[in-house]
Ligand SMILES: CC(=O)N[C@H]1[C@@H](OP(=O)(O)O)O[C@H](CO)[C@@H](O)[C@@H]1O
């Protein structure tokens with residue numbers, strides 16, 4: 399690997415400097431922006447992955463090219479660590495450092511400096527596994543990544559079009575292949591086979607009832623879900639899945655008036671096709687890592703089951719299985735949420751399910767990390783991204799424990815199957831959807847039964863444009879502002895005037911704005927409180 403080769407390769411992939419001396423930063427979702435700006439950035443992410451793979455003894459590093467629920471013109475690139483989790487946070491600064499190098503020469507020098515600082519043996523082999531969503535710009539960005547791997551003698555496996563969770567799955571499979579902790583077959587078909595096998599084992603002869611319509615946001619989830627369905631025997635499982643909004647041939651319709659983000663932020667079903675009262679629906683987002691369920695209640699209209707609802711459903715089912723299996727003394731189940739979780743869901747988990755809840759800052763990496771502290775950690779963001787993590791110890795206990803009755807055996811087998819069904823690397827809309835179907839089938843629940851478990855507090859999320867969002871610094875898992883000084887007192891005074899109310903503000907990690915969340919006993923109170931706190935934020939936000 400030599401400097402000249404890297405410089406020469408980099409010349410084909412310029413980074414467009416940002417105006418006003420601003421930097422590109424590796425944010426919550428990696429680098430994400432208009433796809434025209436991403437060529438050089440993706441090349442440099444390739445360089446960093448080449449370093450990271452070698453730092454981790456040649457284990458494969460995943461790179462996913464996607465902009466998820468964002469418009470079709472955008473794209474993004476993010477790095478996946480060997481076990482399928484997000485890039486270790488300490489390395490985000492290296493990513494930011496490489497991407498902002500002012501010239502190709504400085505870039506090459508920085509590359510070698512990082513290698514030296516971290517004692518990376520550049521002669522050892524390195525490996526990258528890559529995937530992209532259905533955005534056309536992904537094809538050229540993949541080439542930028544391939545050029546970076548060639549310039550650094552790093553091998554690369556291009557899996558082409560994948561959902562984000564599939565890339566995470568494959569990364570973990572490659573790195574565990576042939577070991578006792580093998581995660582699965584290293585192929586897309588392997589993913590479908592694993593899900594289908596676990597789905598059947600979870601159902602244990604129970605059948606899914608009624609049809610399920612899946613809105614795929616016109617993204618990668620459409621073709622991939624259809625692939626999965628080829629493996630699922632609907633006569634055995636009862637799964638009757640109708641796939642809609644699966645047009646991936648017209649890039650401009652991606653995430654347009656459909657998908658999980660549309661449903662969550664607009665709090666309504668996609669206009670096309672229109673769900674009929676009583677039908678069970680769900681929506682995936684553009685890269686199939688978020689899931690929203692909903693239906694039109696024939697009496698009261700649209701009702702949404704967001705990440706909080708999915709988390710409570712999963713936690714209650716697993717807690718029941720634990721009791722039946724006689725494991726509730728041995729292993730700990732916990733639920734991880736962010737401040738955006740509806741207060742009613744938190745209360746339901748703590749008071750009704752009697753399970754501990756941990757609150758972390760926004761961003762999946764924080765939730766994932768906190769969930770690892772439990773034997774079974776259920777984590778979901780309200781927006782529908784989440785999963786259930788089963789520790790190695792938990793999986794071993796399910797396998798080892800001698801069942802004392804047929805019911806115990808059933809519960810233990812179901813728990814093991816759930817551990818295989820639920821993606822252990824990252825939130826996976828397709829795997830989560832099968833989990834929801836399994837739980838509804840076991841409980842014999844309709845969506846109405848699920849809906850009445852608790853009532854959400856009315857809430858409002860507002861986006862506030864401010865002069866300088868960096869003025870807003872949080873503490874207490876983002877539930878309070880430490881800066882600007884004095885603002886938190888004003889917010890507290892305001893919240894006090896409302897019943898059962900809660901409100902907080904923070905700078906967005908993905909957009910140039912602040913977000914204000916408010917919830918209260920009634921819709922009008924929640925709206926009023928959100929607007930008042932938004933006004934306070936605007937006031938402190940700088941010119
Ligand atoms: C309130 C909200 O939904 N925030 C989203 C959003 O983060 P912000 O930092 O709020 O912009 O994008 C993140 C990445 O997709 C997601 O993890 C998070 O839940």
Ligand SMILES: [Mg+2]
Pocket residue numbers: 466467683684685686687688
């Ligand atoms: Mg997504």
